[in-house]
Amino acid sequence: MAYTSPEKFQGIAVLDHKDWKNPKKVQFDPRKLYDHDIEIKVECCGVCGSDIHAASGNWGDLTKPLVVGHEIIGTVVRLGENCNSGLKLGDRVGVGAQVFSCLDCERCKNDNEPYCEGFVTTYGQDYPDGYSSKGGYADYFRVHEHFAVPIPENIPSHLAAPLMCGGLTVYSPLVRNGCGPNKKVGIVGIGGIGHQGLLFAKAMGAEVYAISRTSAKKEDAMKLGADHFIATKEEPDWGTKYFDTFDLIVVCASSLTDVDFNTVPNTMKIGGSIVSISVPEQNETLSLKPFGLKGVSISNSALGSISEMRDLLKLVSENNIKLWVETIPIGEKGVKEAFERMDKGDCRYRFTLVDYDNEFAK
Structure with a gap:
């Protein structure tokens, strides 16, 4: 049976920076799937300190609904017409804090995409087409294929997520x-x-x-x-x-x-x-x-490059490195807990939001 994208994506969003610790479940329009984009069914997402800064308004007034999350692990469920990176339907992939760059300047050509003038971060920033990027506290996610990397089999998803940004x-x-x-x-x-x-x-x-x-x-x-x-x-x-x-x-x-x-x-x-x-x-x-x-x-130092992300995953896989990660179920309650505990420094040492199927199938 052919896969059909949902008309609306679901996410746990900040609607008001002044009330950022009480996020709400929302529906939102997905960005158009361009020829080199992929669609990912999200399995889990790490909670980064950047999420707290963005949600609380420390980095300014960002477009609402604000769906944060840029440590995304999920499965490829759709490919744009001209995808040529080798990614296949069913691949488990990860996406970090960058979702777009020009891919044509000297910086991009030399594995310095995070320093490109066309940089677009995973949430809270406008793409060239005007769409305000939405992150991984959502059931589905679309991104240019260049910014998604395969996850080695021996790295569990909840441990892979914090690698994507942090x-x-x-x-x-x-x-x-x-x-x-x-x-x-x-x-x-x-x-x-x-x-x-x-x-x-x-x-x-x-x-x-x-x-x-x-x-x-x-x-x-x-x-x-x-x-x-x-x-x-x-x-x-x-x-x-x-x-x-x-x-x-x-x-x-x-x-x-x-x-x-x-x-x-x-x-x-x-x-x-x-x-x-x-x-x-x-x-x-x-x-x-x-x-x-x-x-x-x-x-x-800004974010690492996609080439460095691949090398990092190889280092973690070959050395069987295990991050210290606590899992929390996604949802209004779970994100609130993560935000409150992160704000208090009550984390040893990373959170990953999980149980996406249970929340977004409701």
């Missing part, structure tokens, strides 16, 4: 800055993204330092593979103690306010890199004294 976002600066054997790598912020950074850096062969404000997460960090733990609030002289130590530090904290950029450069080797993947509130600013940057670079 995992890829921390993997990209690791691989682009030489994380590997004989390198000393620090991960600042042991949360949903940072805990993945520890797992990946260790699997890549680096000597790994977990860096947090207090020692509350020390036991977890060591279980995740950290070789060392630094509690910056409990070791006031840590910048001196670890002078000339790091080849790379990746800042995974959701806010940069508590990161002392006048101390961190002292811990770097000459030629070392400090890379932030943080996307904080719009009004947050960075303060540092430029004379402290002697032979050290500070930069920001």
Whole structure:
């Protein structure tokens, strides 16, 4: 029997930023299926810190209904007329935080799609045709085939979901800055993204330092593979103690306010890199004294590329890496729980929304 797309998609949406912790189940018009698009029946979706920023209005007033979610795992149920990526009906695929770019500029041609001027994020941004993108807290999802990747069989869907954004976002600066054997790598912020950074850096062969404000997460960090733990609030002289130590530090904290950029450069080797993947509130600013940057670079990393996503999935598959993930059933109640607990920091260390069939078959 031939598959027929539903006329309306269903999702759990934010209707008012002021009431963002009380999302509602809605129906909405899907975007047109273009020649190189695929349609995905969503199985599960990770909950990212970006979802909280967007839902709460930290990133401005976004088009409603706002269906967030950009760590999508599902099954291909429809192919556009000219799809040629090799994806087939029935394939299990993942989609991250980017759904569109021009695919023709030098950046796109060199595996830097996240830095394309034509970048469209998975939810809350208009496509060139004017459609406001809708994310993965929904029963179905449409996307250009380029931005969907097959999921290896040995990675369970609920563990694959957080790799699509959080995992890829921390993997990209690791691989682009030489994380590997004989390198000393620090991960600042042991949360949903940072805990993945520890797992990946260790699997890549680096000597790994977990860096947090207090020692509350020390036991977890060591279980995740950290070789060392630094509690910056409990070791006031840590910048001196670890002078000339790091080849790379990746800042995974959701806010940069508590990161002392006048101390961190002292811990770097000459030629070392400090890379932030943080996307904080719009009004947050960075303060540092430029004379402290002697032979050290500070930069920001966006999402990883599709090529890097494929490499990350291979790393996770071959090393049997298991993220720390708690599942929550999708629905108004489930999304509310996820939002409230994420807002309180009550997560060790990632949520994935599941049971889509039970909710959207109603």
